[in-house]
Amino acid sequence: MHPKIKFEIKSKKDVETFFAFLRDSKYDNGRSFDWAVLKYHPFFKKFRTKSGFKIENEIVQKYVNDFYNENKNIIKKNINLYEKNWRKKEKIFYKLVNKLFPKDKWPKGQYIAYATMWSMFPRFLEDKTFQIPHKYKDPKYVDAIIAHEMLHFIFYDYFYKNYPKYKTGKHNFLVWHVSEIFNVLVQNSDDWMKVFKIKSMAYPEHEKIVEKLEKKYKIMKLNKTDDLIDDIIKTVKDSQLMQ
Numbered sequence: 001m002h003p004k005i006k007f008e009i010k011s012k013k014d015v016e017t018f019f020a021f022l023r024d025s026k027y028d029n030g031r032s033f034d035w036a037v038l039k040y041h042p043f044f045k046k047f048r049t050k051s052g053f054k055i056e057n058e059i060v061q062k063y064v065n066d067f068y069n070e071n072k073n074i075i076k077k078n079i080n081l082y083e084k085n086w087r088k089k090e091k092i093f094y095k096l097v098n099k100l101f102p103k104d105k106w107p108k109g110q111y112i113a114y115a116t117m118w119s120m121f122p123r124f125l126e127d128k129t130f131q132i133p134h135k136y137k138d139p140k141y142v143d144a145i146i147a148h149e150m151l152h153f154i155f156y157d158y159f160y161k162n163y164p165k166y167k168t169g170k171h172n173f174l175v176w177h178v179s180e181i182f183n184v185l186v187q188n189s190d191d192w193m194k195v196f197k198i199k200s201m202a203y204p205e206h207e208k209i210v211e212k213l214e215k216k217y218k219i220m221k222l223n224k225t226d227d228l229i230d231d232i233i234k235t236v237k238d239s240q241l242m243q
Helices: 011-024 032-040 042-047 056-069 071-098 141-162 169-187 192-198 204-221 225-238
Strands: 006-008 113-114 129-133
Touching: 006 071, 011 032, 011 056, 011 113, 011 129, 011 169, 042 056, 056 071, 056 225, 071 113, 071 129, 071 141, 129 141, 141 169, 141 192, 141 225, 169 192, 169 204, 169 225, 204 225
Parallel strands: 006 113, 113 129
Antiparallel strands: none
16 A cells, blocks of 8 residues: 555645754755745845844744735645646556565655745655645646655655664764665656656755766666665765765
8 A cells, every 4th residue: 555645735834844944954054944945035034143043933924824825826726736747647656666665565654745835845754744836837847846755755764674773863964865866866767757757856965976876777777776775875975975
């Protein structure tokens, strides 16, 4: 059995995500917060001070609620379209995933895709929820975003069961690198490209590793998941990412 994704609109979720981006900004020098929030919502720039970013929950809540009220029709229209598009691809998606993880069951969770006004689309491993854009210039690309986040859920579950030594918090950053590189390599493989048509974009710091491993696995094919994961782990450890 595989999960059936629910598609929902909840402004409260975007308030929570705002503060999640803000908390995580200490790990990437604010890169994600800048990309996700400030790029298209410069209103928030005035709350950045020399001593940090200071803003009250009520201010964020009002801004988000106003945005959702002003754009409710287009958000609803797009979310309905994204769900319709996904239903056409979900069966083949699960078949592709089954080739990677043939003996694994999907981990328990809510599996809800929430709309987001922010320009990055986070996932939440604890409850298996994630976010998709409230609008996108190419609506079909949202299928690839959904596939990306869903692939993360089963990857993390598989990885921690089969590589238990990486379960401790000190390895979180390493596992994040491995998971993102794994997703890009898988989603850009021939079998996945035939379905989704659109390449997955690597983070800038992963581009050289992806390019190196793509050349190798174009020949080897992505038919041995553990070999691929082992290769990514070694390449990440040997790179400057963990230095």
